[in-house]
Amino acid sequence: MMNNGKTYPPVSEPAIRVVNLTRVYHLAGEDVHALTDVSLEIMPRQMTAIVGRSGSGKTTMLNLIAGLDDPTAGEVWVLGQQMKTLDEAARLALRRDKLGFVFQSFGLLPLLTAEENVGIPLRMRNVSRKERDERVAEALDWVGLTKRSHHRPYELSGGEQQRVAVARALASHPEVILADEPTGQLDSQTGRRLLDLMRRLVTERNITIVIVSHDPQVMQEADVVHELRDGKLLETRLKGQPVLAR
Numbered sequence: 001m002m003n004n005g006k007t008y009p010p011v012s013e014p015a016i017r018v019v020n021l022t023r024v025y026h027l028a029g030e031d032v033h034a035l036t037d038v039s040l041e042i043m044p045r046q047m048t049a050i051v052g053r054s055g056s057g058k059t060t061m062l063n064l065i066a067g068l069d070d071p072t073a074g075e076v077w078v079l080g081q082q083m084k085t086l087d088e089a090a091r092l093a094l095r096r097d098k099l100g101f102v103f104q105s106f107g108l109l110p111l112l113t114a115e116e117n118v119g120i121p122l123r124m125r126n127v128s129r130k131e132r133d134e135r136v137a138e139a140l141d142w143v144g145l146t147k148r149s150h151h152r153p154y155e156l157s158g159g160e161q162q163r164v165a166v167a168r169a170l171a172s173h174p175e176v177i178l179a180d181e182p183t184g185q186l187d188s189q190t191g192r193r194l195l196d197l198m199r200r201l202v203t204e205r206n207i208t209i210v211i212v213s214h215d216p217q218v219m220q221e222a223d224v225v226h227e228l229r230d231g232k233l234l235e236t237r238l239k240g241q242p243v244l245a246r
């Protein structure tokens, strides 16, 4: 596709690209090699899993993608922008406007109702009261929790709390949702239901999902699985196919 010497990008650019990513922590005079020379691409509107045992570098990778941490070496590109070119304000704006987060521990504020928890990111963005109410109601409806809108986290099951967290991410209309061990505190059946919900985020809302996890159910559900071992990319697998690379 050459035209006057210009090359055009392929139709579908990766949503996220990490290139030769290395992160070394310095702890009490020792170097901890959390990630070593990892390169991978995450395509839009897919569910991608980054898997590996505890300590393999998964959370480090997610923090680098979110711009919450800086690599020792290598590059991180998110939605066409290179993270190291963004200052703190620009990273904050990227996280607020384009990314959603779901954590193992749900991350809900205990004194607030489901509805209030879902509305927090919208408050921080000064979304008008009317629009906020609409988006919160829509997100809670989408995760099937309209009837629990006025419940506080302790009045909800683990699975319901995680669905509130998904609704909170969804209400910001993100392009990408980053989830760190989202099924880690759920029994397998509840975890299964959460993954079904995550799958619907891809198919119905066109959201790119990145899950880091060591849950076999996540590995089974994901379209692409990148496996880390000791901070290195061991292999990449496509759903239903044997090893793709490495």
Ligand code: ADP
Pocket: 025, 026, 027, 032, 033, 034, 052, 053, 054, 055, 056, 057, 058, 059, 060, 061
């Ligand atoms: P995972 O999420 O796969 O369990 P992490 O990314 O949390 O793995 O950690 C990878 C490695 O880096 C581990 O050996 C961990 O102890 C180490 N590590 C993580 N965060 C820090 C930190 N802030 N300081 C020092 N070492 C860290």
Ligand code: MG
Pocket: 058, 059, 060, 180
């Ligand atoms: Mg972790």
